[in-house]
Amino acid sequence: MADTPPPYGVGIGWRPEIAGFVEGLPGLRFAEVVAESVHAHGELPPGLQVLLDRGVTVVPHGVRLSLGGAEPVDPERVTHFAAVAERLDAPLVSEHIAFVRAGGVEAGHLLPLPRTREAVDAVVANVRRVREQIPVPIALEPIAALFDWPDEELTEAQFIGEILDRSGALLLLDIANVYANARNRGTDPLELLDQLPLDRVAYVHVAGGAEHQGLYHDTHTDAVPQPVLDLVGELSARQRPPALMLERDGDYPPAAALTAELDAIARASGYPSVT
Amino acid sequence: MNDTWGISGPTFLTYFITAGLAIAILAAVHRKALFRGTRGATVDNLGPQQVAYLNGGDRLAVYSALGGLRAAGAIGTGSGRTLVQSGPLPAGVTPLDSAIYNAAARGVRTRDLQGDQWVASALEQLRDGLERNGLAVSAGQMREARLWIIGGLALIVVGVARVIAGANNDKPVLFMVFATIGAFVLTLTLLRSRRWATDVANRSMRDFRYKHNYLAPSNSPSYATYGATGAAMGVALYGGAALYTMDPAFAAEAEVQRIAATGGATGGSSGGDAGSGSSCSSSSSCGGGSSCGGGGGCGG
Numbered sequence: 001m002a003d004t005p006p007p008y009g010v011g012i013g014w015r016p017e018i019a020g021f022v023e024g025l026p027g028l029r030f031a032e033v034v035a036e037s038v039h040a041h042g043e044l045p046p047g048l049q050v051l052l053d054r055g056v057t058v059v060p061h062g063v064r065l066s067l068g069g070a071e072p073v074d075p076e077r078v079t080h081f082a083a084v085a086e087r088l089d090a091p092l093v094s095e096h097i098a099f100v101r102a103g104g105v106e107a108g109h110l111l112p113l114p115r116t117r118e119a120v121d122a123v124v125a126n127v128r129r130v131r132e133q134i135p136v137p138i139a140l141e142p143i144a145a146l147f148d149w150p151d152e153e154l155t156e157a158q159f160i161g162e163i164l165d166r167s168g169a170l171l172l173l174d175i176a177n178v179y180a181n182a183r184n185r186g187t188d189p190l191e192l193l194d195q196l197p198l199d200r201v202a203y204v205h206v207a208g209g210a211e212h213q214g215l216y217h218d219t220h221t222d223a224v225p226q227p228v229l230d231l232v233g234e235l236s237a238r239q240r241p242p243a244l245m246l247e248r249d250g251d252y253p254p255a256a257a258l259t260a261e262l263d264a265i266a267r268a269s270g271y272p273s274v275t
Numbered sequence: 276m277n278d279t280w281g282i283s284g285p286t287f288l289t290y291f292i293t294a295g296l297a298i299a300i301l302a303a304v305h306r307k308a309l310f311r312g313t314r315g316a317t318v319d320n321l322g323p324q325q326v327a328y329l330n331g332g333d334r335l336a337v338y339s340a341l342g343g344l345r346a347a348g349a350i351g352t353g354s355g356r357t358l359v360q361s362g363p364l365p366a367g368v369t370p371l372d373s374a375i376y377n378a379a380a381r382g383v384r385t386r387d388l389q390g391d392q393w394v395a396s397a398l399e400q401l402r403d404g405l406e407r408n409g410l411a412v413s414a415g416q417m418r419e420a421r422l423w424i425i426g427g428l429a430l431i432v433v434g435v436a437r438v439i440a441g442a443n444n445d446k447p448v449l450f451m452v453f454a455t456i457g458a459f460v461l462t463l464t465l466l467r468s469r470r471w472a473t474d475v476a477n478r479s480m481r482d483f484r485y486k487h488n489y490l491a492p493s494n495s496p497s498y499a500t501y502g503a504t505g506a507a508m509g510v511a512l513y514g515g516a517a518l519y520t521m522d523p524a525f526a527a528e529a530e531v532q533r534i535a536a537t538g539g540a541t542g543g544s545s546g547g548d549a550g551s552g553s554s555c556s557s558s559s560s561c562g563g564g565s566s567c568g569g570g571g572g573c574g575g
Contacts, residue, residue: 017496018500019488019496020496020501021497254499254500
């Protein structure tokens with residue numbers, strides 16, 4: 001695909017708490033930063049600036065646009081998102097297929113959409129609005145859902161496929177979500193993998209999780225479990241994504257443990273180690 | 276009407292203010308020369324405790340070591356604010372680490388650490404190396420810089436005498452009172468200013484601090500990720516407050532003060548004042564003029 005950037009290999013989510021660790025990764029070529037945490041016009045955090053100066057690709061990852069909301073995306077948020085993308089000179093941006101507010105009420109976290117044609121229409125309309133202001137491709141990330149809405153018209157793969165086809169967006173695949181959803185629904189993660197348009201994957205999130213009261217939670221604060229790494233291997237065997245990144249959002253372990261996780265992702269995907 | 280001491284008020288005031296300005300300028304020039312440091316010296320290869328010494332003297336060096344030892348799980352706090360050993364001494368530690376670790380075995384309190392002979396000797400070793408490299412200001416240089424305090428004191432004495440004599444002579448003395456207050460402020464400034472790093476070290480520290488910005492408390496750095504050295508360096512660069520970010524319970528139990536690390540920061544002295552000011556209001560342990568660190572390094 002003409003839109004797809006050249007392979008970056010293994011990356012990591014840049015967070016201020018581990019900025020020094022990320023900076024110290026000699027082979028790093030790909031990182032992601034939460035778009036809302038970056039000032040569009042002020043000075044960038046030094047750790048992030050160092051990465052840019054080194055030629056590391058840094059992708060802004062939005063979490064507050066609420067693309068799945070019934071109402072149009074907030075133009076101010078889109079403007080900020082666009083400014084951050086330009087500031088980082090990012091070749092692509094990413095957001096979630098989810099909503100974070102409805103009727104003016106902030107949910108505070110990402111909520112799953114009902115898999116209906118109406119929801120597809122809403123997301124597609126919002127992605128078009130975003131693309132009007134952001135010239136680079138956008139990758140959309142389906143989120144982990146601990147529950148399904150009733151009366152759904154589409155399967156997960158159909159839902160994602162339809163949104164991507166109609167909006168022209170790329171896929172940001174969270175492999176830990178694929179695992180979590182399949183496990184919590186009692187389905188086979190490989191089945192979903194085989195139904196997804198893997199040729200449209202811009203990059204992949206690899207995160208850790210933990211089991212709690214019989215449900216697997218995609219916590220981003222635990223180690224990446226072996227089944228998720230196995231799934232990275234399965235995915236890479238089908239169609240290796242241009243980039244896979246470790247997404248850790250808290251309870252950061254010692255540097256050696258992070259290094260081991262990055263190396264495990266590199267081994268599973270067949271990319272060179274960045275550590 | 277006779278002029279007091281045979282000199283007219285305006286003339287005396289002019290002489291007095293000129294003398295004050297001269298002392299201020301000469302002291303500043305003298306300091307500039309004294310504190311220059313060795314050209315080309317850099318802090319880039321220093322360990323956390325050395326960086327800490329340059330930023331906050333003996334006390335911050337001790338805090339930096341505490342941060343490292345605590346992050347390594349080697350020390351904790353016991354009853355009565357004392358330090359205790361809580362694990363083995365990690366490999367590759369500095370003499371200061373060992374000295375503090377051994378002091379912890381004897382249940383020494385944090386505030387008494389600098390008085391411990393082994394800790395004091397480790398600090399001396401640390402200081403000597405930095406002074407030899409032209410990075411640290413020596414006690415001798417500090418003493419020399421403070422000689423100008425004598426000039427300031429002389430000015431105060433003359434000013435007070437003139438005010439008294441003038442008042443007895445029924446002359447207006449208001450301007451002279453202000454000028455004397457000025458001399459007092461000048462003297463106090465000369466007395467209070469304490470620094471550890473030379474100008475060369477401070478310049479080099481600015482880049483170093485920028486490079487280690489990820490350890491700034493504003494980033495809520497993950498000390499688990501950065502390890503013992505990162506923890507020690509965080510304290511060295513960002514002061515006692517970093518210890519509170521890292522391990523609030525330990526820092527409070529050990530009565531660590533939130534002294535700021537001054538070196539390299541623009542307007543560093545005001546930051547240092549603010550830091551020690553706030554620590555004094557919350558702790559009774561600094562009534563005895565402990566801003567000198569008790570290490571005998573105050574230039575007499």
